[in-house]
Amino acid sequence: xxxxxxxxxxxxxxxxxxxxxxxxxxxxxxxxxxxxxxxxxxxxxxxxxxxxxxxxxxxxxxxxxxxxxxxxxxxxxxxxxxxxxxxxxxxxxxxxxxxxxxxxxxxxxxxxxxxxxxxxxxxxxxxxxxxxxxxxxxxxxxxxxxxxxxxxxxxxxxxxxxxxxxxxxxxxxxxxxxxxxxxxxxxxxxxxxxxxxxxxxxxxxxxxxxxxxxxxx
Numbered sequence: 001x002x003x004x005x006x007x008x009x010x011x012x013x014x015x016x017x018x019x020x021x022x023x024x025x026x027x028x029x030x031x032x033x034x035x036x037x038x039x040x041x042x043x044x045x046x047x048x049x050x051x052x053x054x055x056x057x058x059x060x061x062x063x064x065x066x067x068x069x070x071x072x073x074x075x076x077x078x079x080x081x082x083x084x085x086x087x088x089x090x091x092x093x094x095x096x097x098x099x100x101x102x103x104x105x106x107x108x109x110x111x112x113x114x115x116x117x118x119x120x121x122x123x124x125x126x127x128x129x130x131x132x133x134x135x136x137x138x139x140x141x142x143x144x145x146x147x148x149x150x151x152x153x154x155x156x157x158x159x160x161x162x163x164x165x166x167x168x169x170x171x172x173x174x175x176x177x178x179x180x181x182x183x184x185x186x187x188x189x190x191x192x193x194x195x196x197x198x199x200x201x202x203x204x205x206x207x208x209x210x211x212x213x214x215x216x217x
Contacts, residue, residue, distance in 0.1 A: 022055065029055060033049065033063050033067065034067060036049065036052060037067075037091060037092065037093050042092065043089055043092040043180055044090040044091055045090040046090065046091065049064075049090075049091065064084060064091050067084050068085070082095050083095075083096045085185075088176055088185070115155075118141075119151055122141060122149065122152065123152055123157060123158065123178075126152070126158055126172055126173065127190060130161070130174060130187075131162060132171065132172055133167070133170060133172070134169070134170070134172070156177045156178075157174060157177060157178045158172050158174060159172065159174075161173040
């Protein structure tokens with residue numbers, strides 16, 4: 001947290017910043033923070049929470065850490081089915097990983113998956129081997145992934161991050177939105193799946209052949 005952010009939170013705590021003193025609400029500032037987080041549909045930056053609650057950012061960080069510990073059952077209560085995480089650029093409440101299978105069945109029951117299996121597999125290759133070209137992704141999957149990559153790009157999960165020096169092919173990587181949807185703060189938190197994928201160095205030259213790999217994904 002920067003000094004600038006803390007000063008911004010402190011300025012937000014002046015009498016003109018809010019009509020209600022959150023400490024005087026039922027449950028105090030902690031409950032007020034919880035109420036805001038419950039309606040958030042994306043991670044909320046600490047400085048924004050501080051502005052809304054009219055509290056210094058340092059105190060908001062402390063309150064968020066206390067809530068996260070409470071949800072994990074570290075304050076004497078039972079572990080909750082949800083948890084508070086710092087993901088992407090801010091704080092957001094997510095369902096706890098232990099209940100992923102149950103939640104997944106609920107979300108997908110009677111609905112079409114938001115991404116096809118081909119799209120999920122392609123996204124996994126990009127996530128674990130980025131920066132990577134479409135040709136390299138195709139080589140890993142054994143099929144042409146041009147259409148799938150366009151879909152992932154259109155949905156904001158994948159973005160162009162440069163060009164491959166030798167072939168000039170476009171390089172792709174995942175986005176901040178991808179981290180947000182996965183509930184991650186950084187790519188370092190991805191599960192250790194990467195060793196099962198071939199190293200990108202082993203795929204050199206696939207963008208120079210001009211050959212089509214497999215059929216449509």
